[in-house]
């Protein structure tokens with residue numbers, strides 16, 4: 001366009017005043033004009049195909065003067081003019097050339113100006129090219145930042161062939177200020193225009209990039225805050241779509257809340273929160289969600305922080321222990337010491353109590369009493385036959401149907417962190433390929449570790465350090481040594497007959513009457529009946545069977561009272577066959593309904609203790625235990641005090657030895673095991689078993705043969721060796737004992753130990769075997785009612801043995817009058833109950849010869 005101009009020199013042109021717009025050449029823009037003179041001016045210019053000069057006002061004023069206009073402007077062509085109904089016009093103008101006002105003439109028709117064209121001057125063309133190039137590049141960046149840039153601008157920039165054209169197009173379309181635009185418009189030198197544009201474009205780019213960066217940062221921050229909200233909303237929406245209602249989502253929240261209320265350690269809470277979130281995202285009916293829900297319910301059901309307050313009154317504790325159990329002086333004292341020490345030092349990491357003794361001696365119930373004395377909750381698990389470590393420690397929750405182990409299950413049951421926890425039969429755990437339960441137990445019982453016991457199912461540590469553990473065992477031998485080391489052993493030996501009858505009368509009978517709902521009835525047991533139960537219906541160290549038999553007896557009494565037919569069951573009964581507990585109460589009310597004394601005689605079987613005529617085995621049986629006439633043979637079972645009709649009368653019954661037979665059937669244990677006749681070759685040993693002590697009869701007989709020693713009765717290795725030692729000892733001392741000369745060569749000796757149920761091993765039968773052998777060889781019976789025990793050596797010494805208390809109690813129970821013990825066991829008899837020591841004779845020996853001499857008084861030689 002250089003050199004070629006549309007200007008007509010000295011020709012005045014109408015002025016088109018622009019407000020904000022700066023018109024550049026090559027720009028096509030619409031324009032509105034509503035002032036009548038301007039409209040007219042424009043119409044005439046359009047009609048005459050005349051150019052106008054468009055320049056902008058410096059500021060918006062009503063009647064502008066020359067100075068109010070920018071002197072730089074653009075020559076413009078009116079491409080189109082449209083008259084609007086309100087008298088205004090809309091024109092489209094195109095910028096053609098730049099110019100400067102030379103002369104300004106205001107007339108009444110409008111403003112007129114004389115223009116001088118701005119002819120661009122160019123030098124140093126390569127520099128211009130370089131500038132142009134860098135502007136084009138900067139524009140590319142600009143496009144990148146300013147996405148809304150109309151595409152036609154981009155294409156016209158690309159199409160521009162002339163540097164001034166480029167400046168005009170960009171100047172007209174970039175977002176520049178009015179002043180910047182006027183400057184761009186006014187420069188004559190192309191280089192200056194390009195430079196100025198380059199600077200403007202660069203600063204614009206910089207600003208845009210900064211803006212973008214800031215936007216990005218702001219967005220990021222906003223995103224972070226909003227993302228969670230957004231995602232949560234999304235999840236909720238998805239859940240809604242999948243048909244899960246809010247309740248399922250609330251369930252996870254509620255579980256979380258329930259767990260939080262239990263105030264668990266932070267680690268547990270963190271895990272719980274994580275799993276609750278996971279639960280809320282799972283399909284509620286899916287198996288996985290079921291597993292997770294059960295898991296979380298377990299967590300929420302465990303106590304975590306609840307504790308009960310200990311009762312610190314030792315006097316009271318002592319009273320409670322006495323209330324629950326007869327005698328047990330030593331165990332009770334040791335328990336009280338233990339409690340006292342624990343209370344002085346609350347968080348004492350003390351040993352674990354272990355009650356050892358035969359079954360039914362009250363170990364479990366003593367544990368329960370300790371809990372009651374301390375005011376603690378009580379839980380108990382039985383370890384008998386536990387082989388699998390998982391029973392203690394649980395299965396991982398990935399297993400189908402997995403559950404926590406017994407320890408955690410019991411802690412849930414306890415509901416507090418500090419219960420008394422009884423581990424029953426700790427000597428009965430086994431280990432095999434499924435892991436070693438003992439090592440898991442070790443972790444439970446070790447105060448150094450048990451504050452963070454990890455159950456496989458729970459996966460989070462559980463604090464067991466507040467728990468008071470008590471264990472029970474029948475024997476110490478089978479407890480794994482590391483476990484045994486942790487425990488303070490309290491021995492609870494078996495009971496004597498006298499002790500048993502006291503326990504029965506003062507504890508078991510009242511308890512059973514109460515438990516069977518006969519509390520209001522007056523059931524009495526004659527001492528002889530109790531003794532009969534002890535002697536002939538049970539044969540045990542403890543009182544478990546005794547308790548069972550007494551329970552049976554009481555229930556049968558109640559049942560017969562109802563079965564009589566004259567007695568009716570209470571109204572509320574559903575008519576079904578009365579059983580167990582229900583019977584008791586039924587009996588009381590039913591029996592109370594009997595108002596007529598005569599009715600009694602018509603009630604067969606209820607009369608106290610009278611045997612039914614159809615039981616001949618008991619009618620003619622003698623009752624030696626029963627002192628004097630059997631008072632209760634008189635109908636005493638039901639003595640209703642029926643002074644007034646409707647008044648209830650207590651149910652009365654006295655249990656006699658005869659009624660025991662009537663209700664429980666024939667005696668179960670007679671003194672069979674003890675051979676009542678004296679025979680050569682028979683000796684009574686005493687054995688210790690887990691069930692308590694027992695008598696161990698040994699029989700020996702001599703046959704002609706070749707000097708063989710035959711052993712039968714499933715003897716263990718140790719016992720077989722004892723038998724051989726006994727045989728050798730007698731051979732060595734054959735002369736002293738006046739034994740037949742040919743016995744080692746010509747006589748077979750058969751030793752048999754009957755009663756298959758007793759495990760027969762251990763060295764303590766040495767003296768018994770020797771005595772039986774000697775008696776068989778000499779044909780002289782041993783002293784009557786003497787029970788013996790003692791290990792022997794080849795040189796004839798008698799060594800100490802274990803389990804003296806249990807063994808002596810067994811001998812006492814079996815009516816032995818004397819026990820022969822090793823000298824070294826003399827001290828052990830000091831702890832025996834008085835009624836045993838006063839009724840039995842004790843003989844001690846350190847020498848086998850002396851012992852045999854006592855058992856088998858020497859015959860007159862010859």
Ligand code: ADP
Pocket residue numbers: 324325326327328358359360361362363364365366472503507508542543544547
């Ligand atoms: P263990 O655990 O030793 O096998 P249990 O604790 O089960 O024995 O006792 C059996 C029953 O005998 C319980 O009802 C218990 O109360 C009772 N018992 C045992 N010893 C005594 C005792 N010394 N005084 C009162 N009751 C006792």
